[in-house]
Amino acid sequence: xxxxxxxxxxxxxxxxxxxxxxxxxxxxxxxxxxxxxxxxxxxxxxxxxxxxxxxxxxxxxxxxxxxxxxxxxxxxxxxxxxxxxxxxxxxxxxxxxxxxxxxxxxxxxxxxxxxxxxxxxxxxxxxxxxxxxxxxxxxxxxxxxxxxxxxxxxxxxxxxxxxxxxxxxxxxxxxxxxxxxxxxxxxxxxxxxxxxxxxxxxxxxxxxxxxxxxxxxxxxxxxxxxxxxxxxxxxxxxxxxxxxxxxxxxxxxxxxxxxxxxxxxxxxxxxxxxxxxxxxxxxxxxxxxxxxxxxxxxx
Amino acid sequence: xxxxxxxxxxxxxxxxxxxxxxxxxxxxxxxxxxxxxxxxxxxxxxxxxxxxxxxxxxxxxxxxxxxxxxxxxxxxxxxxxxxxxxxxxxxxxxxxxxxxxxxxxxxxxxxxxxxxxxxxxxxxxxxxxxxxxxxxxxxxxxxxxxxxxxxxxxxxxxxxxxxxxxxxxxxxxxxxxxxxxxxxxxxxxxxxxxxxxxxxxxxxxxxxxxxxxxxxxxxxxxxxxxxxxxxxxxxxxxxxxxxxxxxxxxxxxxxxxxxxxxxxxxxxxxxxxxxxxxxxxxxxxxxxxxxxxxxxxxx
Numbered sequence: 001x002x003x004x005x006x007x008x009x010x011x012x013x014x015x016x017x018x019x020x021x022x023x024x025x026x027x028x029x030x031x032x033x034x035x036x037x038x039x040x041x042x043x044x045x046x047x048x049x050x051x052x053x054x055x056x057x058x059x060x061x062x063x064x065x066x067x068x069x070x071x072x073x074x075x076x077x078x079x080x081x082x083x084x085x086x087x088x089x090x091x092x093x094x095x096x097x098x099x100x101x102x103x104x105x106x107x108x109x110x111x112x113x114x115x116x117x118x119x120x121x122x123x124x125x126x127x128x129x130x131x132x133x134x135x136x137x138x139x140x141x142x143x144x145x146x147x148x149x150x151x152x153x154x155x156x157x158x159x160x161x162x163x164x165x166x167x168x169x170x171x172x173x174x175x176x177x178x179x180x181x182x183x184x185x186x187x188x189x190x191x192x193x194x195x196x197x198x199x200x201x202x203x204x205x206x207x208x209x210x211x212x213x214x215x216x217x218x219x220x221x222x223x224x225x226x227x228x229x230x231x232x233x234x235x236x237x238x239x240x241x242x243x244x245x246x247x248x249x250x251x252x253x254x255x256x257x258x259x260x261x262x263x264x265x266x267x268x269x270x271x272x273x274x275x276x277x278x279x280x281x282x283x284x285x286x287x288x289x290x291x292x293x294x295x296x297x298x299x
Numbered sequence: 300x301x302x303x304x305x306x307x308x309x310x311x312x313x314x315x316x317x318x319x320x321x322x323x324x325x326x327x328x329x330x331x332x333x334x335x336x337x338x339x340x341x342x343x344x345x346x347x348x349x350x351x352x353x354x355x356x357x358x359x360x361x362x363x364x365x366x367x368x369x370x371x372x373x374x375x376x377x378x379x380x381x382x383x384x385x386x387x388x389x390x391x392x393x394x395x396x397x398x399x400x401x402x403x404x405x406x407x408x409x410x411x412x413x414x415x416x417x418x419x420x421x422x423x424x425x426x427x428x429x430x431x432x433x434x435x436x437x438x439x440x441x442x443x444x445x446x447x448x449x450x451x452x453x454x455x456x457x458x459x460x461x462x463x464x465x466x467x468x469x470x471x472x473x474x475x476x477x478x479x480x481x482x483x484x485x486x487x488x489x490x491x492x493x494x495x496x497x498x499x500x501x502x503x504x505x506x507x508x509x510x511x512x513x514x515x516x517x518x519x520x521x522x523x524x525x526x527x528x529x530x531x532x533x534x535x536x537x538x539x540x541x542x543x544x545x546x547x548x549x550x551x552x553x554x555x556x557x558x559x560x561x562x563x564x565x566x567x568x569x570x571x572x573x574x575x576x577x578x579x580x581x582x583x584x585x586x587x588x589x590x591x592x593x594x595x596x597x598x
């Protein structure tokens with residue numbers, strides 16, 4: 001995909017999701033500033049973009065039904081980064097070249113900003129459901145809201161985060177456990193994106209389930225590609241230090257199956273995702289381009 | 300209120316809300332253990348109890364519609380305690396005589412357990428809305444879900460928490476700022492309880508608004524009573540050290556208006572709450588008893 005097309009789509013998504021940011025005012029202004037600081041810190045806005053493109057691919061009509069859920073999903077993604085960066089978690093000082101939330105503000109504010117974004121995600125969805133005056137849309141939103149909450153929680157992303165923390169100190173980690181972490185920590189929010197887009201477009205449960213399979217393959221292939229690039233790329237190409245997994249003695253998919261099989265598995269998963277997408281809707285689409293660029297990336 | 304009646308009601312509420320606890324299993328088992336540890340650590344279960352009694356007072360029919368929302372509200376209360384106790388916040392080692400979550404587990408797990416409970420609250424509500432097959436109930440739940448999310452977030456409890464942290468280091472804090480903190484940090488979840496009970500019972504927006512006023516008065520009166528007891532009670536009577544506000548040079552409602560006026564204002568608020576409740580439904584009720592015991596307590 002050319003860079004210009006991607007930037008255009010990022011701008012489109014940002015314009016939509018920024019409308020749901022809190023106004024910074026009141027005695028609690030500081031937490032709103034901290035939330036907006038991280039929410040507006042950039043990034044590719046992949047999850048809301050995937051949601052919108054899933055909706056479009058499946059013939060959804062009025063796109064505005066997606067907007068609150070696009071904003072909500074990005075809030076959940078952002079809160080997870082703020083809490084992940086905390087001293088008690090990854091203890092990172094920088095994210096995307098800027099001070100992390102607790103470095104820019106302080107730890108207490110960063111914890112509250114994360115809580116605030118997670119809560120605001122469901123507040124945004126709750127408000128949309130409450131204001132909806134169309135029975136069919138309301139039912140689709142209720143389905144979307146359920147996907148949003150399940151994929152983000154202990155049976156989804158938070159579960160993956162917990163397993164990842166435990167796995168870091170486990171020298172006997174198995175392939176199943178690594179797959180659990182990739183599936184939950186990374187793939188679940190991708191699944192949330194594609195499935196919510198489908199649900200809001202009024203797709204059948206069968207199609208939603210197929211979107212889930214695609215997203216799961218994409219999420220896991222994306223993570224394995226991370227491991228592969230850490231071994232095969234150069235620091236210049238990747239834009240960050242390579243060889244970090246080996247240096248940290250981190251057990252990855254590659255450690256357990258070998259590089260050649262990892263490359264083959266990753267390619268198989270990416271191909272399978274596209275194959276499933278073609279079954280739903282054959283032909284070119286921005287969603288297909290986006291999925292290819294995610295699983296086929298060199299940086 | 301006699302102790303036996305209260306214990307009976309606590310048992311009733313606990314039996315209901317424990318059914319929504321996660322089963323402790325999977326690669327992410329640890330976060331579920333941490334969530335259940337704090338969720339089951341005891342307490343008076345005031346918020347879900349108030350919700351159920353509000354529903355009953357207003358003639359709600361099938362009580363089971365309240366159950367997921369009762370559990371969800373207690374999850375939100377519990378997560379707020381876990382995050383409040385963290386080293387970066389109040390840094391408490393004990394809560395209700397037991398190690399706090401981060402002491403029992405570790406800080407990373409406690410952060411995730413808090414996130415997990417907040418998410419599970421909305422997951423529980425989302426699941427209930429999704430499974431509801433009655434149009435009227437579904438609309439009432441959508442209203443309840445909106446109240447739940449708004450009162451817990453940055454325009455509610457989290458906002459109060461932020462203002463409280465800022466206020467602690469402000470020697471020029473005003474009465475308005477103290478009232479903002481009491482209203483948001485404490486009263487908002489009481490408002491959530493009474494208003495959700497009313498919404499689920501199918502009450503009119505006018506009655507829900509009146510319940511909000513009652514809850515606001517009760518929440519603020521409860522907090523001022525805390526300050527009063529810290530000055531007027533004995534350590535034996537209160538079961539914890541008195542005089543802590545003076546020792547910590549904490550500016551309270553009493554510091555700003557004087558003890559006599561604080562006692563009078565607190566009494567006026569409590570009376571006003573009961574007066575409003577009588578306007579909604581005159582006569583004896585467990586809800587009235589409960590409100591009186593909350594605002595008139597000696598410990």
